[in-house]
Amino acid sequence: MTPEQKQQMGDAIVRSPANPVQQIRPGDDDDLIDAYTKTAQAPAQDGKSPWKPPSGPAACSATPW
Template sequence: MFFDQKDRHQQMANAYDPRDTNRDGVVSPQEAAAYIQDYMKNATPEERNQILRDYIGGMSADQRREMGDAIVKSPANPVQNVRYDDDNDLVDAYTRTAQAPTQQGGPSPLEQTFNSGALSNPLVKAGLVGLAAAIGSRMLRR
């Protein structure tokens, strides 16, 4: 079960994941997206909302805009627009993207969202990996 994977949470909190295919010790955006999706599937709605609200609340306006733009630009998710200046709307958009069904054998909609060219933006890339680290840290304090 996701919550019992203390080693995985520790590695993610330290920005390292065993799924790091090139073993460079860095969590890739794809690895972070997979971890975030696992968390979103297993956490309670209250836990999900709280960690996203805490994380998004600490982002700059530019980071929020870039994250919202990345979500909206991806055809892989159900979100068509996002008000990045509204915490509730951005949390909802991120949650719906992370929980959208995965195409058989393909990457998750969250991975597709952040692989659709948006990862060339360092703010978006850092935000995705940063959220995975925040989740890992929170899981270790559970």
């Protein structure tokens, strides 16, 4: 992944309030992998999945999916 893609992925992960990860150093591959893993293993909170992309026009430009 390019540094820009890593930044976008990190931003998308921390943007969800249902996500247990609230801070990522996108330049650190191990930190990004750890955040991705924790997000994948996180249970839904209040019916919201940590993987649900943020909504709205601004969210679409930074969401990698």
